[in-house]
Amino acid sequence: MRLPLIDEHRSDAGCGSGGCGCAGTSGAQPVASRPGMTRRSFLRTTAGATGGLAALAASLSPLRELTGDGFSMQQFLQKHYKEMTESDMNKALDRIRAQVEQRYELRPEIRDIKPLDGVEFVYALNLSRCIGCRKCVHACVAENNQSRDPEMQYIRVIEMPRGTTDIEQGDHHYDRPTVPDESHYYMPVQCHQCANPPCVKVCPVEATWQEADGIVVVDYDWCIGCRYCEAACPYWARRFNFTTPSIPRDKLNLNMSYLSNRPRPKGVMEKCHFCLHRTRQGRMPACLEVCPTGSRKFGNVLDPDSEVREVLRTKRVFVLKEDVGTLPRFFYYFDERDPLRNISVEGAGS
């Protein structure tokens, strides 16, 4: 799509008297009425002005991309999530549906799923069992329509030397032929959905907030991409879309929700949201289901019979960087070893 702006100005030799601030308009007067104008200076002025205008147009040309990739006036004028009425939301969902359809030629199932009453989500992770296979990382990518190229990953598995919980000593990029490695243990880190979230506090536009069930969400239509939240998060949980996310058409997850895994534009933040499009409908998050070891536990901490309540009651639990006061909803725990393992004849219990 051409901006009409460009052509109009270009056909207009010089920019008239409207001070458009472009370079080379030394004599910004109507040409004909200017005495003493040489042919050369006329040409110079014209060339300069045209060049300047064209440069201006060029600097505006990224706007054309916006019109191409789903920018709409409606989105621009959309209200803040918390101020949207049901019909506002339906309009927004219709727009997103149309955008996804236009881009992928697939019809998504997109809703705005609200928190459940009497539910506060908690996650627990068993460090005695995790083997560092990174299946959770990639199940998450697939579930949440993260960009594949460059690949964005919400979960970071850290390979930790045994005997310390100082994550500065961990390796994020381990790449062994096989895991687990005997001298290390593995600590997956993702958004901790803190009860006292620093990322929410620093957001200058309230594009991220905490919901009643404890999930910290991001409205991708409201985010301005300043990345303050990324800097504020002590757990490296937030990710920024440096480029337009690209997802192969056959990999798109069509089960979408407004605050979770709908396709994101370039220039906004995103992060783990406990798969809220699944969990608010009672299902388990994708990272939990794929874990081959059962290290991951998820549930409603207000329900006394939930698995996470059992973990908190019976296991040795800790949170990461407790001293920074973020009050995470993500707990790590260790198991007692099975006493049978120590009676092996080979002396397996070292």
Added chain:
Amino acid sequence: MTPEAAPSSPKNRGAALNEVIASICGPLLLLLALWFVLGAAPTAPVPDAATPVVRAADIDPAPRFQRMTDPASTLIAGIRQRCNDCHALADLSRNTGEPLVQHANIMLNHGLNDRCLNCHDRADRSKLVGLHGGKLPYADVEQLCAQCHGPIYNDWKLGTHGKTLGYWNAGLGQPNRLVCTECHNPHAPAYEPIRPLPGPHTLRMGSPDPEVATHISEQRNPLIRWQDEEHGTAPQNSEQDYTEGGAH
């Protein structure tokens, strides 16, 4: 055309220079701008990402093993047969732990638990061993494991060992708690080491050098390389750094 334009006067020399510069820069700017405007066409729909290295099978949430259903059966020479098709004929048991003629595919690697009949009932091979000489159907396999792994079994009952697929809330849908044999092979229950899926590509530099396979992550992680330079330690010591740091 104006007659007073005399290029030799010093005041006008500056102007002439200006003109020369302008007549070079003007067209250049113009060309540059034209290139920006015409060359940078509006981006087409973003091209599809290169196929990721992760296959669907790598992230399939299905259980690791299929559990045995009653009546128990096994594949013998490609034909599925019930245990008692043969075992009802005679007592084929030796229970010595020596290599077997039949069932040679079963590699028992369960530590001290090295006798078949610790778990399989002697008289009725379609049953497992229960408490006090009782018999368990394969459907109750966790009761078998519970006899020797009490603490883990209790954890499993509470949901802190093992895994629940499906729903976290039974009111909203059916939770599916996996049984022991959907994760553990009862004959060799320890998990085999597996290849990890690819990590983040942030800070990842260069392709791995097979020569240094053991130090791959150190080689690739610029943070660790940087640390080595900073503290003047040789790169091959970084492994040792870990253990020193983690000794307490």
